[in-house]
Amino acid sequence: MNRTFVALVVSAVLFPLGGAGSAYAIDLSKVTFNGYIDIEYAQSSNKAGDPNGAFHQHHLSFLMDAPVNDRVSGHFHIEFDHGVNTAAANGGDIIVEKSFIQYFYDDHFQFRFGKVLTPFGYYNEVHDATPVFLSVGIPRTIYRQNERGGTAMFPKWTTGINVLGVMESGSTIVDYIFYVGNGENIPTVNEAEHDSNRNKAFGGRVAIQRGELTSVAVSFYSGEKAESGSRLTTSHTTWGLMFATGVGDLAALAEYASSDVGGMVDVGAYGQLSYPVNRQLTAYYRYERTEPDNGTARDAWNEQIIGINIMPVENLIFKAEVADHVRDANNRGIGTDPSSLAPNPKDYMDIRFAVTLFF
Amino acid sequence: MKRMLGWVIVMAALGFARPAFAEMVVIVNKDNPVATISRAEIEMIYLGKKKQFQDGFTAVPVDISADNSIRREFFANILGKAEESYRLYWLRMIFSGKGQPPLMLGGEEEAVRFVSQNKGGIAFIDSGLIAPGVKAVSISGMK
Numbered sequence: 366m367n368r369t370f371v372a373l374v375v376s377a378v379l380f381p382l383g384g385a386g387s388a389y390a391i392d393l394s395k396v397t398f399n400g401y402i403d404i405e406y407a408q409s410s411n412k413a414g415d416p417n418g419a420f421h422q423h424h425l426s427f428l429m430d431a432p433v434n435d436r437v438s439g440h441f442h443i444e445f446d447h448g449v450n451t452a453a454a455n456g457g458d459i460i461v462e463k464s465f466i467q468y469f470y471d472d473h474f475q476f477r478f479g480k481v482l483t484p485f486g487y488y489n490e491v492h493d494a495t496p497v498f499l500s501v502g503i504p505r506t507i508y509r510q511n512e513r514g515g516t517a518m519f520p521k522w523t524t525g526i527n528v529l530g531v532m533e534s535g536s537t538i539v540d541y542i543f544y545v546g547n548g549e550n551i552p553t554v555n556e557a558e559h560d561s562n563r564n565k566a567f568g569g570r571v572a573i574q575r576g577e578l579t580s581v582a583v584s585f586y587s588g589e590k591a592e593s594g595s596r597l598t599t600s601h602t603t604w605g606l607m608f609a610t611g612v613g614d615l616a617a618l619a620e621y622a623s624s625d626v627g628g629m630v631d632v633g634a635y636g637q638l639s640y641p642v643n644r645q646l647t648a649y650y651r652y653e654r655t656e657p658d659n660g661t662a663r664d665a666w667n668e669q670i671i672g673i674n675i676m677p678v679e680n681l682i683f684k685a686e687v688a689d690h691v692r693d694a695n696n697r698g699i700g701t702d703p704s705s706l707a708p709n710p711k712d713y714m715d716i717r718f719a720v721t722l723f724f
Numbered sequence: 725m726k727r728m729l730g731w732v733i734v735m736a737a738l739g740f741a742r743p744a745f746a747e748m749v750v751i752v753n754k755d756n757p758v759a760t761i762s763r764a765e766i767e768m769i770y771l772g773k774k775k776q777f778q779d780g781f782t783a784v785p786v787d788i789s790a791d792n793s794i795r796r797e798f799f800a801n802i803l804g805k806a807e808e809s810y811r812l813y814w815l816r817m818i819f820s821g822k823g824q825p826p827l828m829l830g831g832e833e834e835a836v837r838f839v840s841q842n843k844g845g846i847a848f849i850d851s852g853l854i855a856p857g858v859k860a861v862s863i864s865g866m867k
Contacts, residue, residue: 399819538764
């Protein structure tokens with residue numbers, strides 16, 4: 366029965382795409398298929414993290430671009446997260462990272478309809494795309510503020526409508542995207558599919574690139590955050606600033622973001638330097654600082670990361686890094702040791718390794 | 725013996741001098757009305773930021789897999805990027821759902837054939853390989 370069902374599903378998918386005589390078939394030669402898989406190992410120096418260490422099959426992702434014609438295309442990205450086993454507790458996730466239809470009017474105006482990774486800052490649109498960034502993970506500050514004792518600065522995904530485009534003037538390129546989408550809900554509700562708020566969230570990003578090396582971007586997000594039910598909402602506004610430049614082979618990237626949830630202000634910032642030692646090996650250093658609540662003194666979380674990114678052959682990347690965490694006593698992310706109920710150590714170190722294969 | 729060696733050197737210089745004298749040109753389909761294109765426009769087309777020519781033709785940029793002096797010149801003088809940073813740029817575009825890199829063909833002859841058969845085609849080749857069906861465009865705004 367199951368085999369029959371699977372065969373029917375596969376047939377239903379394949380025949381419209383490639384079946385001879387189908388009026389609606391897409392030219393398969395124009396459909397592109399990409400993906401990546403990564404395996405990580407992380408271990409902490411004490412109970413503030415994971416002192417035992419563990420391997421993680423973090424991402425298994427498949428992406429497809431399907432152009433219907435010169436103006437309309439579909440873009441899909443499905444991720445199997447943390448070695449999915451839906452029968453187990455904390456058994457990972459299967460996530461539609463993005464799924465949207467894009468309409469190209471001209472270079473200045475394009476429209477997207479569907480679910481996207483919220484266009485905020487430098488990293489959110491490549492949130493899990495490990496082949497793209499040098500370090501094992503993207504900065505926790507700004508992008509995972511809730512894992513640094515703060516609250517999420519913006520929803521990771523948004524479902525709605527985007528308008529985007531590119532303008533040029535001489536050697537200056539302006540890249541913009543604005544969106545209206547579902548706002549944030551209580552934590553158990555899929556933000557991409559529901560909105561507990563009457564008003565939809567909106568935001569955008571404007572990036573200016575001058576010359577080949579220097580770019581500046583401003584991002585903003587505004588919405589209502591449902592705190593504990595559909596009637597309790599708080600205004601949530603976040604803005605961010607990104608600056609990237611290079612001197613010779615040395616690249617610098619820095620971001621700052623400030624988030625206001627009903628008067629509580631979260632701030633995050635990082636600066637990163639990277640240098641390609643040769644064609645295969647790039648060394649990097651990043652300093653991250655999170656100040657989760659302007660109403661709480663001494664609650665900062667600082668992290669310094671030093672690492673190397675090696676690509677010995679095309680489509681394969683090794684990463685190794687050491688991270689040093691220094692936290693103030695009042696940071697809400699410190700937590701307690703369940704066995705003794707004593708506070709966890711404030712400071713700790715992580716070692717992380719990753720191997721990523723992509724195509 | 726010395727005279728023969730001299731001739732050998734001269735003949736070798738004439739026969740294998742293509743990389744030294746090769747001139748990189750950007751070609752489009754002969755039916756494309758574009759006669760002049762700016763360096764910045766070509767860069768934007770190859771970076772996926774510009775998808776149309778001024779006349780509305782959908783631009784289909786072509787890259788070549790051969791690592792030759794023509795390709796190196798195109799990257800250095802038109803794109804202004806090292807190949808490594810160009811590759812990383814496109815990885816970021818692919819995995820953020822923003823598009824696919826230019827079509828990769830095996831060589832310049834193949835690129836000429838493709839552009840001659842596609843109205844929106846654009847490629848970079850050695851000027852000596854221009855053939856019927858394509859035309860070279862002049863490039864403004866060169867550094």
